[in-house]
Amino acid sequence: MLRLTSIDASYGRVQALRRISLHVGAGEIVSLIGANGAGKSTTLEVISGLIRPDSGRIVLGEQDVTSWRPGRLVRAGIAHVPEGRQVFGSLSVEDNLLLGAYSRTRSSREEIAADLQAQYKRFPRLHERRRQLAGSLSGGEQQMLALARGLMSRPKLLMLDEPSLGLAPIIAHQVLAEVKRLRDEGLTVLLVEQNARAALRIADRGYVVETGRIVLEGTAQDLLDNPEVQRAYLGRAYGEIWE
Amino acid sequence: MSVELAPQSQPNMSDEAALLARRRYMQKLQILALFSFMALLPLVVRNTYYIHVIIFIGLNLILATGLNLLMGYAGQVSLGHAAFFGIGAYTSGILTATYDWNAWLALLAALALTSFVAWLVGRPTLRLKGHHLSMATLGVGIIVAVVLRQWEGMTGGPAGMKTPGISILGFDLNTDLRYYYFVWAWVCLLTVLFANLVESRPGRALRALHDSELAAQILGIDTASFKVRAFVISAAYASIAGSLYAHSSMRFISPTPFAFETSVALLVMVVLGGQGTLWGPVVGAVSITFIQEFLRPWAQYDIVVYGLILMVLMIVMPGGLSRALGRLWEIVSGRVRARRARGRGGAER
Ligand SMILES: Nc1ncnc2c1ncn2[C@@H]1O[C@H](COP(=O)(O)OP(=O)(O)OP(=O)(O)O)[C@@H](O)[C@H]1O
Numbered sequence: 001m002l003r004l005t006s007i008d009a010s011y012g013r014v015q016a017l018r019r020i021s022l023h024v025g026a027g028e029i030v031s032l033i034g035a036n037g038a039g040k041s042t043t044l045e046v047i048s049g050l051i052r053p054d055s056g057r058i059v060l061g062e063q064d065v066t067s068w069r070p071g072r073l074v075r076a077g078i079a080h081v082p083e084g085r086q087v088f089g090s091l092s093v094e095d096n097l098l099l100g101a102y103s104r105t106r107s108s109r110e111e112i113a114a115d116l117q118a119q120y121k122r123f124p125r126l127h128e129r130r131r132q133l134a135g136s137l138s139g140g141e142q143q144m145l146a147l148a149r150g151l152m153s154r155p156k157l158l159m160l161d162e163p164s165l166g167l168a169p170i171i172a173h174q175v176l177a178e179v180k181r182l183r184d185e186g187l188t189v190l191l192v193e194q195n196a197r198a199a200l201r202i203a204d205r206g207y208v209v210e211t212g213r214i215v216l217e218g219t220a221q222d223l224l225d226n227p228e229v230q231r232a233y234l235g236r237a238y239g240e241i242w243e
Numbered sequence: 244m245s246v247e248l249a250p251q252s253q254p255n256m257s258d259e260a261a262l263l264a265r266r267r268y269m270q271k272l273q274i275l276a277l278f279s280f281m282a283l284l285p286l287v288v289r290n291t292y293y294i295h296v297i298i299f300i301g302l303n304l305i306l307a308t309g310l311n312l313l314m315g316y317a318g319q320v321s322l323g324h325a326a327f328f329g330i331g332a333y334t335s336g337i338l339t340a341t342y343d344w345n346a347w348l349a350l351l352a353a354l355a356l357t358s359f360v361a362w363l364v365g366r367p368t369l370r371l372k373g374h375h376l377s378m379a380t381l382g383v384g385i386i387v388a389v390v391l392r393q394w395e396g397m398t399g400g401p402a403g404m405k406t407p408g409i410s411i412l413g414f415d416l417n418t419d420l421r422y423y424y425f426v427w428a429w430v431c432l433l434t435v436l437f438a439n440l441v442e443s444r445p446g447r448a449l450r451a452l453h454d455s456e457l458a459a460q461i462l463g464i465d466t467a468s469f470k471v472r473a474f475v476i477s478a479a480y481a482s483i484a485g486s487l488y489a490h491s492s493m494r495f496i497s498p499t500p501f502a503f504e505t506s507v508a509l510l511v512m513v514v515l516g517g518q519g520t521l522w523g524p525v526v527g528a529v530s531i532t533f534i535q536e537f538l539r540p541w542a543q544y545d546i547v548v549y550g551l552i553l554m555v556l557m558i559v560m561p562g563g564l565s566r567a568l569g570r571l572w573e574i575v576s577g578r579v580r581a582r583r584a585r586g587r588g589g590a591e592r
């Protein structure tokens with residue numbers, strides 16, 4: 001469904017990605033794990049068109065989408081739920097959701113209204129708070145909102161950047177359970193997590209990113225069993241929380 | 244997520260639509276109330292001086308509303324908004340006085356020129372991250388102030404220039420009272436336009452990019468172009484205020500009102516009233532115009548007073564007066580308590 005071939009990307013003179021190649025098959029959950037500053041967020045930003053790669057190719061389905069603008073990529077079926085949630089704090093929950101459908105210029109009002117109701121059904125908490133300012137929601141609720149806002153664009157591929165960041169373990173667990181449910185409903189997911197164990201538990205495959213390069217790839221189980229991965233990313237401290 | 248949370252009530256679309264319609268209706272009603280009040284005011288206020296002051300409040304309100312769109316919605320700051328006010332006024336003044344243009348045509352030409360200048364300044368600076376627009380507009384302010392003073396052949400220099408009046412379909416707006424109604428009709432029109440704009444889809448996109456530019460971009464909002472458009476509209480508002488100023492019953496313009504002090508005064512109006520609110524510019528324009536009038540004998544200290552107001556505001560009520568008053572009203576009417584109770588009930592785990 002999505003294939004990156006030898007992507008280089010940089011911020012000014014700082015090169016952030018070096019020959020990143022990866023692919024995500026339809027219906028898969030693929031997880032990207034790695035330490036702080038490894039280049040995980042940058043990879044997602046390149047895919048969603050926020051950053052133009054210096055070289056390399058991005059293919060979505062059959063189409064070469066390299067250097068497409070974000071709006072066009074949203075219409076092509078890519079949704080990106082950014083790191084730190086980034087909800088629109090001074091707007092109501094409902095306005096946040098409606099903005100999720102911003103690029104759907106071809107959908108009618110009725111279709112969008114129906115999708116809004118579908119999100120409310122999925123996240124009843126958001127319905128209760130639909131008129132509240134998004135900035136006044138709790139961290140967990142904001143993550144739900146960011147996720148629902150992403151879904152309002154009717155994506156085929158959902159990219160999540162550290163959805164469990166800063167959440168209590170039980171809430172984080174529920175978020176990831178929801179991600180799994182979305183996959184079971186047919187969505188394809190590219191999941192960035194620092195919480196490697198939790199991510200690999202729900203993922204089909206994974207990539208390990210280190211200083212802008214992919215250093216390891218494999219099925220989620222292989223990575224979980226890999227002694228290198230265990231040492232670097234599955235430390236006991238994390239493990240205990242998620243046991 | 245949905246595991247632990249049972250739905251409390253079923254979503255109901257007609258209920259949503261009704262609420263939104265009600266909010267818009269209330270807003271229209273408030274605007275209508277304000278302008279009815281302004282229409283009746285001259286029945287009570289007969290003193291020419293006060294009529295004059297209220298005309299100025301109207302012009303400041305147009306300026307502040309435009310700047311509010313830029314600051315409160317697009318999250319950008321113009322430090323030279325008086326320059327756009329000045330370009331509007333002098334373009335209208337010069338075209339009508341020197342070249343005998345029709346005042347309405349001159350107003351449109353001024354509008355086009357000001358918008359073009361704003362676009363020239365905004366397009367390159369708003370594509371970059373950061374506060375380049377503030378610096379660039381500061382520069383525009385300085386340049387325009389110098390040109391108005393130095394280009395004596397065209398502008399009359401520091402001594403200023405005489406300007407003709409304006410008429411509608413042969414009806415001369417040559418008295419203070421007529422001009423009062425003319426200016427406030429413009430204020431009404433531009434306020435309604437503004438209210439519709441910020442409630443529209445582009446308005447929502449603007450507020451979104453103010454909160455998180457990254458998220459707005461991810462959703463496909465062309466944030467740079469939205470910022471440029473907001474800036475051009477805010478400059479256009481200033482230009483209209485300038486043209487109206489040029490044809491006022493004073494029949495005279497000079498460079499003084501278009502200098503840096505006015506840019507600061509406008510900034511203070513927006514911040515004092517409350518950025519990003521419909522009523523902020525009203526509160527700001529009324530208070531600052533009165534302060535200006537009050538300080539007229541000590542005009543050189545204006546800027547000190549603005550500085551003080553800004554400082555105190557940032558410390559005690561960064562949301563501005565209109566929000567503070569709104570909150571006070573909520574407390575008085577007991578709404579806050581009710582809302583808190585509801586909020587707490589909903590948050591229980
Ligand atoms: N806006 C920026 N300007 C300059 N350098 C940046 C910028 N954003 C990221 N970088 C650099 O690019 C590299 C990759 O950053 P990125 O945010 O992709 O890492 P990450 O894997 O998402 O890390 P984290 O787990 O902390 O979110 C880092 O070295 C970082 O310092």
Ligand SMILES: [Mg+2]
Nearest residue numbers: 040041042083
């Ligand atoms: Mg990151």
